[in-house]
Amino acid sequence: MDELIDLLQWPAMAVTLLSSYLIGSKRAGKRVVGFCSFILSNILWIVWGWHDEAWALITLQVALMCTNIRGIIKNEH
Template sequence: MQLDWIQWPAFASSLAAAYLVGSNVRTRRNKGFWIFLLSNILWVAWAIPSRAWALIALQVCLAVLNIRGLLKTEP
């Protein structure tokens, strides 16, 4: 499949975001939520041609939670 490579940046960005969201520093947490949103987009881009509907649903739900996290970390 042409988009198989997308899963690796999605994987890496998910790990980086999880690391940053666990920070005690507000700006790092904020960056983590933005990176999580990027990973949500990447996972959906990979999942659509793969017809991974549960993964798409999961990423949409996680994106909503990431937006909530962003709103809570904004000054």
């Protein structure tokens, strides 16, 4: 199980990169998908950070998740 959680950092990184690309779109729908996928990457990083007891990383990801939720709300207006 530890090995699987250790490997989780790679999909988390890939989703983070994809999210960064999507939120740069001029289309509102793509930006919303980008913010939602950023939230997925936040969750993946939190799981990985919890396993490694990386509390600063977890705190950062929670804060970033809040900004991503704000991005979704502001994007819909």
